[in-house]
Amino acid sequence: MQRRAETVALDTLDWPLLRSFGLDLRVRRDDALDPQLSGNKFYKLFFNLAEARALGHRQLASFGGAWSNHLHALAAAGKRYGFATLGLVRGERPATLSEMHRDAQDWGMKLHFLPRSQYPLPGDDLMQSLRESYGDFYLIPEGGSNRAGARGLVVLGQALEAQLAGDYDQVCLASGTGTSLAGVAAGLPPGKLALGFSVLKGEGDLGRQVDRCWRDLGAMGEHHHRLTNWRLMSGYHLGGYGRKLPIFVRHFWQDFEQQTGLRLDPVYTLKLFWGIAQLAQQGYWRPGTRLVAIHTGGLQGRRGFLADEKAWTFGKSPSDKRKG
């Protein structure tokens, strides 16, 4: 995995807005890692699968919603690496399954819909009955946000450093649970800062969670002496998780894709680049600052957004056109 992580492209982004502020932005293309198993979810699953295998499990289970990037990646990983998979989906079974669910089913995932009251922490009785119905499984928390998940992102941070050999200042990424932020920060050497752009409105104790996770990774050895090298950036969530986007943000999205040729997902990476644009305009970074943005993937989720927005006149990108 280390070697694979070091082959991910670091594209220089040709984005006039950032250039006008004298900022240098590279994008780490973890979205392009693999057609099915990409983005930060690949890294989060890696050590989870290793642990499941070491413990002798043959089935993996986890939680997610209708367009979950995590369940999508889990289904792909199960198929590729020989595990049965069980998706525990939030809410009632809909009349028609989402395209994400259909992909997951095609790759062999069984879907079990959980009442919202039991999600994502089903009670013991429900867990017992799930194991009776589906057989035993290795349970991965929602979003792959456990310690094994974070360890995968440490590898990403280390790979980035190895590729750039110190030739950057700050690393920006979108944050949901903050696991990726903690992991990447723990993988960077002293003096490099990771900025996590929170996609959630009212992030609660997210900072405390990131801190706990980051320290826990450090406790493995080399990082414990460090000053905190991560920051949580709030105010760029655009209304919160899966909310309707204001029209000016849609324009930003469309312009960004046309200018840079880089495709974004509406839930995570759009907010990252939106936040970067806002900070650049506010003069947050000195000219000459060398930034790296991690494209954490999630592009399968665009389908959900486009399906929900019948009136949405989003310009198709060249790669969409090719696919017809």
Ligand SMILES: *Cc1c(COP(=O)(O)O)cnc(C)c1O
């Ligand atoms: C899950 C996800 C994230 C958030 O990762 P966390 O580790 O939960 O902060 C960011 N970007 C994309 C595309 C994701 O799918």
